[in-house]
Amino acid sequence: xxxxxxxxxxxxxxxxxxxxxxxxxxxxxxxxxxxxxxxxxxxxxxxxxxxxxxxxxxxxxxxxxxxxxxxxxxxxxxxxxxxxxxxxxxxxxxxxxxxxxxxxxxxxxxxxxxxxxxxxxxxxxxxxxxxxxxxxxxxxxxxxxxxxxxxxxxxxxxxxxxxxxxxxxxxxxxxxxxxxxxxxxxxxxxxxxxxxxxxxxxxxxxxxxxxxxxxxxxxxxxxxxxxxxxxxxxxxxxxxxxxxxxxxxxxxxxxxxxxxxxxxxxxxxxxxxxxxxxxxxxxxxxxxxxxxxxxxxxxxxxxxxxxxxxxxxxxxxxxxxxxxxxxxxxxxxxxxxxxxxxxxxxxxxxxxxxxxxxxxxxxxxxxxxxxxxxxxxxxxxxxxxxxxxxxxxxxxxxxxxxxxxxxxxxxxxxxxxxxxxxxxxxxxxxxxxxxxxxxxxxxxxxxxxxxxxxxxxxxxxxxxxxxxxxxxxxxxxxxxxxxxxxxxxxxxxxxxxxxxxxxxxxxxxxxxxxxxxxxxxxxxxxxxxxxxxxxxxxxx
Numbered sequence: 001x002x003x004x005x006x007x008x009x010x011x012x013x014x015x016x017x018x019x020x021x022x023x024x025x026x027x028x029x030x031x032x033x034x035x036x037x038x039x040x041x042x043x044x045x046x047x048x049x050x051x052x053x054x055x056x057x058x059x060x061x062x063x064x065x066x067x068x069x070x071x072x073x074x075x076x077x078x079x080x081x082x083x084x085x086x087x088x089x090x091x092x093x094x095x096x097x098x099x100x101x102x103x104x105x106x107x108x109x110x111x112x113x114x115x116x117x118x119x120x121x122x123x124x125x126x127x128x129x130x131x132x133x134x135x136x137x138x139x140x141x142x143x144x145x146x147x148x149x150x151x152x153x154x155x156x157x158x159x160x161x162x163x164x165x166x167x168x169x170x171x172x173x174x175x176x177x178x179x180x181x182x183x184x185x186x187x188x189x190x191x192x193x194x195x196x197x198x199x200x201x202x203x204x205x206x207x208x209x210x211x212x213x214x215x216x217x218x219x220x221x222x223x224x225x226x227x228x229x230x231x232x233x234x235x236x237x238x239x240x241x242x243x244x245x246x247x248x249x250x251x252x253x254x255x256x257x258x259x260x261x262x263x264x265x266x267x268x269x270x271x272x273x274x275x276x277x278x279x280x281x282x283x284x285x286x287x288x289x290x291x292x293x294x295x296x297x298x299x300x301x302x303x304x305x306x307x308x309x310x311x312x313x314x315x316x317x318x319x320x321x322x323x324x325x326x327x328x329x330x331x332x333x334x335x336x337x338x339x340x341x342x343x344x345x346x347x348x349x350x351x352x353x354x355x356x357x358x359x360x361x362x363x364x365x366x367x368x369x370x371x372x373x374x375x376x377x378x379x380x381x382x383x384x385x386x387x388x389x390x391x392x393x394x395x396x397x398x399x400x401x402x403x404x405x406x407x408x409x410x411x412x413x414x415x416x417x418x419x420x421x422x423x424x425x426x427x428x429x430x431x432x433x434x435x436x437x438x439x440x441x442x443x444x445x446x447x448x449x450x451x452x453x454x455x456x457x458x459x460x461x462x463x464x465x466x467x468x469x470x471x472x473x474x475x476x477x478x479x480x481x482x483x484x485x486x487x488x489x490x491x492x493x494x495x496x497x498x499x500x501x502x503x504x505x506x507x508x509x510x511x512x513x514x515x516x517x518x519x520x521x522x523x524x525x526x527x528x529x530x531x532x533x534x535x536x537x538x539x540x
Contacts, residue, residue, distance in 0.1 A: 027051075028108040029059070031096050033115060037163060038191075038201060039086045040118045049096035049110065050078035057098045062109065064092045083115075091117040091199025116153075116193065122202035125152070127190050129258030130210045132288065132298065136179055139210060141166075143173045143190035150198035157187035157207060166190065177210070185212040185296030208258060209296060211250065211288070217299035218243050222287050229310045232390060236274040236307060240287035244268070247293050252301060254284035274307075282309045282389040308345075308383070314392035315340050317365075319382045326403040326477075326487045331372050333400060337365040339392060341384025349379035349397055350483060369400075377402040377484035401479060401487040408433055410459075412476050412491040422498050424466045428452075430459040430476035430491065437478040442490065444473040452476065471497050 029051045039045045049059050059079030061069040071079040079098075083090055094113050099106040128142040143152045143166060152166035152173025166173035173192070177184050189204040224230075225237035240249050249270035250259040263270040270289075274281050284304040290297060317339025327333055337344050344365045365384070369376055379399050383391040410432040420426060430439045430452060439452035439459025452459035459478065463470055473495050479487040 024105045026098075026105060026107040028110045029096055029098055031094070031110040031113055033094070033113050037114060038116045038118050039090075040120075041086060041088070043086050044082070044084050045086060045090075045115060047081045047083070047094055047096070047113070047115075048078055049081070049098070051098060051107070053077060056101055058100075059096060059098050062095045062097075086117060088117050088119075088197060088200055091115055091197070114199070116191075116199050116201035118203070119194070119200045120203060122192075122194065122200075123147075124203040125190055125192050125205045127188070127205040127208050129208050129256070130188070131252070131257035131259070132211045132213055132301070133180055134213050135181065138176055138178050139180060139184075140174055140176045141188055141190070141208070143192070143205060145171050145192045145202070147171065148195045149173075149192040150195050151193050153191050153193070153201070155189050155191070155204070157189065180210075180212065182212060182297065185210055211259075211296050211298050213288075213300050214297040215300055217289070217291065217297075219300045220249075220287055220289055220302045222285065222302040222305045224305055224307065229393060230277060230307065231310050231312055232278065233276050236277050236281070238272040238274075238285055238287075238305065238307070240270045240272070240289070240302065242268050242289045242299070244291050246270070246289035246291055248290040248298075250288045250290075250298065252286050252288070254286070254304060260285075277307075277309055279309060279389045282307060309390050310383070310393050311390045312393060314385070314390075316393045317341070317344075317382055317384050317395045319380060319395040319398050321380075321398055321400060326401045327372055328403050329372055329374070332368060332370045333372060333376075335367040335369065335380055335382070337367075337382035337384065337395065339365070339382075339384035339395075341386055341392065343385050345383045345391065347381045347383070347394070349381065372400075372402055374402065374484040374486065376400060377486055379485075399485050401485050403487055403489065409489040410439070410476055410478055410491045412474065412494055414474075414494055414496060420466055420496060420498055422466065422468075426463045426466050426470070426496060428461045428463070428474060428476075430478070432457055432459075432478050432488065434478065434480075436481055438481055439476055439478045441474060441476050444475075444493070446472075449477075466496075466498065468498060 029049050032048045034046045034048065036045075047061060049061065051057070054077065057076065059071045060067050061081045069081050071081075079096070081096075092115060094115060095109045095111065097107045097109045123146050125143050125145045128144075130139055130141055133139045141154060143154070145152075148171060149168065151168050154164045154166050154175045156162065164175055166175040173190065187207040187209050189207050191202050191204050193202075194200045220240050220242040222241075223239050225239060230236055238251065240251065242249075245268060246265055249263040249265055251261045251263070251272040253260045261272050263272065270287070272285075272287075284306050286301040286304045288298040288301050290299070317337050319338075320336045322334045322336055335346055337346065346367045365382070377400055379397040381394045381397045383394050385391040410430045413429045413431075415427045415429070428441060430441070432439075435456045437454065439454050440449040441452050441459075441461050442449045450461060452461045459476065473493045475490040475493045477488050477490050479485060
């Protein structure tokens with residue numbers, strides 16, 4: 001009779017005389033590094049390895065695939081491996097596994113964790129700004145070092161343990177965040193590891209923020225504190241106004257991904273101030289805001305406002321229209337800008353002559369506006385520059401007048417005493433069916449119209465001392481004082497000529513005689529009526 005010894009171990013009977021069973025592989029344990037995946041030279045780090053089992057286990061720690069430490073058996077779920085006074089050699093890839101008694105049951109290896117040793121002497125890298133993005137879009141972050149590297153690593157500010165490997169190409173690394181969600185908003189930094197020592201890592205770059213547009217927040221308004229042109233060296237303030245109380249305002253410059261200034265605020269207005277403005281400050285600005293603290297969801301950006309710096313020492317250009325004068329609807333006009341420059345900007349002036357960039361013309365100083373409409377009947381100006389972003393002072397504003405057929409032609413009339421003699425006085429009136437318009441008097445052959453004194457529906461102009469130069473044909477027109485600058489058709493033409501002194505004297509004598517005769521006739525009629533009434537009284 002054979003004696004068979006049964007040993008109960010986790011429910012599996014094993015006989016003494018039977019062959020040892022094959023190893024059984026269990027699920028891998030979990031591994032964690034504390035306090036961080038980066039440790040300074042001379043610092044301490046703890047690597048923990050644990051499972052969800054209550055049994056007697058031996059834990060083993062591996063570095064770069066080689067077993068370096070072991071914990072003796074114990075009835076526990078976790079093993080702690082302490083590394084003190086860290087050196088460069090301690091950097092590397094770590095994993096762990098566990099084994100049960102009798103060495104017949106062991107686990108797979110855990111996931112790997114990387115331990116990097118911080119070297120403050122390495123120059124910190126630069127990270128490209130991310131700026132603003134919309135939900136479900138993509139954003140790419142780039143990092144650059146001054147020397148060849150082994151790899152770049154991206155870290156989100158609030159997650160000290162998690163880091164992502166960036167695609168590396170020479171001295172640059174990149175990482176694309178696909179299908180962005182709200183959780184992706186926040187600050188990011190990057191580091192790099194040395195090419196000669198892959199687990200020796202640099203200080204982090206400066207942080208950049210990924211801001212996410214929240215279309216539930218209405219866009220703010222942005223304004224420049226200066227209506228006039230801003231000269232070099234002056235101070236500028238840009239105001240941003242939100243509809244709701246904001247905790248943060250971001251000011252953005254076109255072409256610069258990172259906000260140029262972050263203003264912490266608890267209100268509806270933020271001011272971005274620029275002192276001693278230089279050409280680098282020229283450009284277009286917008287602003288956004290956030291209503292929640294520690295939240296990277298921001299409003300859609302405001303409209304853009306242009307900060308255009310001018311240099312008074314640059315020659316002021318001139319602007320003209322070709323053809324000149326009132327133009328028909330649907331016609332064409334060319335804006336001509338003459339100045340000493342290689343680049344020209346044309347501006348359309350709307351709403352009390354607030355300038356809006358019409359076109360940045362790099363090919364010359366001419367701009368054609370085709371198929372004219374009522375919206376084109378505004379003011380225009382231009383600027384020029386040489387090589388920098390600083391422009392000249394704006395030219396004068398020229399009005400584009402468009403002939404509007406619904407505006408009826410005015411009526412012209414001339415008043416004077418007797419015939420027009422040399423040195424006499426002539427009053428010319430122009431009447432319209434519209435009020436608050438500007439009247440101008442045109443003389444055939446004279447290219448410069450004369451502005452008339454306007455009062456409600458009437459324009460007046462007095463020539464106090466008429467000369468031979470004043471002789472000619474006169475007509476008048478009127479134009480609207482507000483945009484669009486529509487102009488009426490001209491009135492009929494009236495001719496004014498000087499009569500010689502002899503004829504004027506004869507005319508005046510005749511008119512005087514006629515006046516005397518009319519006066520005598522009226523006197524006779526009055527006396528006759530009185531005599532008739534006297535006779536009627538005597539008869540009675």
